[in-house]
Amino acid sequence: MxxxxxxxxxxxxxxxxxxxxxxxxxxxxxxxxxxxxxxxxxxxxxxxxxxxxxxxxxxxxxxxxxxxHPKVIEAIKAQADILTTVAPQHANEARNEAAKRIIEVSGDSFKKVFFTNAGADGVENAVRMARLHTHKHKILSTYRSYHGNTGAAINATGDPRRFPNEFGYGHVHFWGPYLYRSPFWATSQEQECQRALEHLEQTIIFEGPKTIAAILIESVPGTAGVLIPPAGYLDGIRALCDKYGILWIADEIMAGFGRTGKWFAYQHSKSSPDLIVFAKGVTSGYVPLGGVVISEPITKSFDEQVFPGGLTYSGHPLACATAVATIDVMKSEKMxxxxxxxxxxxxxxxxxxxxxxxxxxxxxxxxxxxxxxxxxxxxxxxxxxxxxxxxxxxxxxxxxxxxxxxxxxxxxxxxxxxxxxxxxxxxxxxxxxxxxxxxxxxxxx
Incomplete structure (x- = not known):
């Protein structure tokens, strides 16, 4: 030291x-x-x-x-000697390798990665993808949540930071499970899970399933209190999404990349989301990087349809090389x-x-x-x-x-x-x- x-x-x-x-x-x-x-x-x-x-x-x-971490610092230095930056329309090796590693730890249903600069613009673009893929506009998210400080992300946020920033449209909040301060008068985790899912289904019905593009949730709400979901809750989210033709966006910005002992916190469940938003731990914050991991059906939506989004630094080589090194040391050192x-x-x-x-x-x-x-x-x-x-x-x-x-x-x-x-x-x-x-x-x- x-x-x-x-x-x-x-x-x-x-x-x-x-x-x-x-x-x-x-x-x-x-x-x-x-x-x-x-x-x-x-x-x-x-x-x-x-x-x-x-x-x-x-x-x-x-x-x-x-x-x-010395190995990651060395990788940053090495990438700086090769290619510090390049416009996002070009292919580059560091971005390819980062995408491969992120897909590998995400699950079999995921095919591509859209890189952003941080978590908030990751949420922003995941919401955009969901709306364009489903041709629906509403986004459901919980009150106890934080999703970032850009337009859609701050409106999806449940906590008070959204109050002075509510300029987006189509955002609806619901109560997630939290037994210690249960809004459902539950007395056990099983009861809390069941009643939270019943409440969510009623919210879906009364908002209109044909208007709802996605349910956006932190797999483990972080800033809101490290609220570990009851067993079966994320599986219940998946079931409701499938029943009503809604996408599940997993916000793994804080919970992802090892924080709960899994690459992504949703992996404690039996189900997979349609989109994963990541940032923070993917580079340990050494160089800013975020993104969206995209399942195959959604990637196909944009084979012939233009995706109307992009960032000057999307897939920045220095950041992507940092992600590669971070994931590699997490694996080799069994973090x-x-x-x-x-x-x-x-x-x-x-x-x-x-x-x-x-x-x-x-x-x-x-x-x-x-x-x-x-x-x-x-x-x-x-x-x-x-x-x-x-x-x-x-x-x-x-x-x-x-x-x-x-x-x-x-x-x-x-x-x-x-x-x-x-x-x-x-x-x-x-x-x-x-x-x-x-x-x-x-x-x-």
């Missing part, structure tokens, strides 16, 4: 330059104080004062292979197997053990290296520690204390997400759990 530097003057300059020149997303600019990051390696990153953080956020849940073992043996059991000590930890759910914790004021009432769509002084204190102690969790509303890299060691996983427990104790929880 590279040695963190200790340069307070540089820290101050980087911070000052940021505040003077950079406009940040999802923020009131005068109310933020961004950390100035100097470097990273493996499961850690550090600031310019030399303070190290154990990265249980994977930034925005994308450094699936950790920071600065999916590691993620599964970490989740089953350490992270899952460890969080449940911490909950015996910390009453603020309500519901705990997850798979692989993808875990969410509902933080509550009272376990009996399940009152959230922060309201929907906002934070609270106590949640802010928890996160600040975690950072003080050198742990970087991912947090949203009343939830703490523990989402380390797929190749995290057992020792670092245990350290993350200890730091969380220490931080909660210091806050008095």
């Amino acid at each position: 590279s040695s963190p530097i200790n340069d307070p003057d540089k820290a101050a300059k980087v911070f000052a330059d940021d505040r003077a020149n950079v406009f940040h997303s999802w923020s009131a600019q005068a109310q933020i104080s961004p950390m100035a990051i100097a470097g990273g390696a493996g499961s850690y990153f550090w600031d310019f004062t030399g303070k190290k953080y154990l990265d249980f956020s994977c930034q925005l849940v994308f450094t699936n292979i950790g920071h600065q 999916l197997e590691n993620a599964t073992a970490i989740g089953e043996k350490i992270l899952g059991p460890g969080l449940h053990e911490l909950a015996k000590k910390h009453q603020v930890m309500g519901d705990i759910r997850g798979a692989g290296v993808f875990w969410g914790i509902d933080m509550v004021t009272d376990r009996n009432s399940r009152e959230p520690l922060a309201p929907y769509g906002a934070s609270s002084p106590k949640m802010n204190e928890i996160v600040a204390t975690c950072k003080k102690n050198g742990l970087m969790p991912f947090n949203n509303f009343n939830r703490i997400h523990m989402v380390p890299p797929c190749n995290i060691s057992e020792a670092d996983t245990k350290s993350g759990l200890e730091l969380l427990s220490k931080s909660l104790s210091e806050v008095g929880l």
Whole structure:
């Protein structure tokens, strides 16, 4: 691991330059104080004062292979020497190899990949494909979801970030399964699954099946809380889509590429979607890349019909070479197997053990290296520690204390997400759990 530097003057300059020149997303600019990051390696990153953080956020849940993996960095350098960029209408070797590898891990029904720059424009183009293929316009998605910040993607999103951005058309929201806060008065996962599917079918009927192009769902809703679907729910989605002539778009932007211990989270079910949207972990975020994996019937729709979409950097050689190297090291270093073992043996059991000590930890759910914790004021009432769509002084204190102690969790509303890299060691996983427990104790929880 590279040695963190200790340069307070540089820290101050980087911070000052940021505040003077950079406009940040999802923020009131005068109310933020961004950390100035100097470097990273493996499961850690550090600031310019030399303070190290154990990265249980994977930034925005994308450094699936950790920071600065040497084999992937070397592949980026090698591709830069060969061909850094080329227009998307030309064929290039890096894009071909990336497409082959992504198709290989997607499933037998998938034939081609449309490359985008990120997840949001992946969702955008998947929605466009679905509408053109079906000649229908509505897109159904859940309230507890996040799909990106472009036109259709933000309207498909369920969370409050869509409220000031609702300029798209044809988007309908429904309730997905979430037993801990069930909208269906369910008392078991089986009941929650059945009632959620019944609710979805009624939504389809009342919206009109002949108007619905696709159901767009995160295979495991991520930012919404790492909401692992009940057994049979995704199979039920597939059955409803087949019954009513609707496409299933699986948003695997956050859950894909090893995060749940599978290449894609939908692979925990028996069914396959029609379109898969990916980004984040495909390159571990080292170079921006996203895309849509397309099943054969949909690719044939555009054999003679023009697909009216494209991006200047679609299939960018540097990004695609990064994806090739990322997938290859995930395979050779057995990162999916590691993620599964970490989740089953350490992270899952460890969080449940911490909950015996910390009453603020309500519901705990997850798979692989993808875990969410509902933080509550009272376990009996399940009152959230922060309201929907906002934070609270106590949640802010928890996160600040975690950072003080050198742990970087991912947090949203009343939830703490523990989402380390797929190749995290057992020792670092245990350290993350200890730091969380220490931080909660210091806050008095």
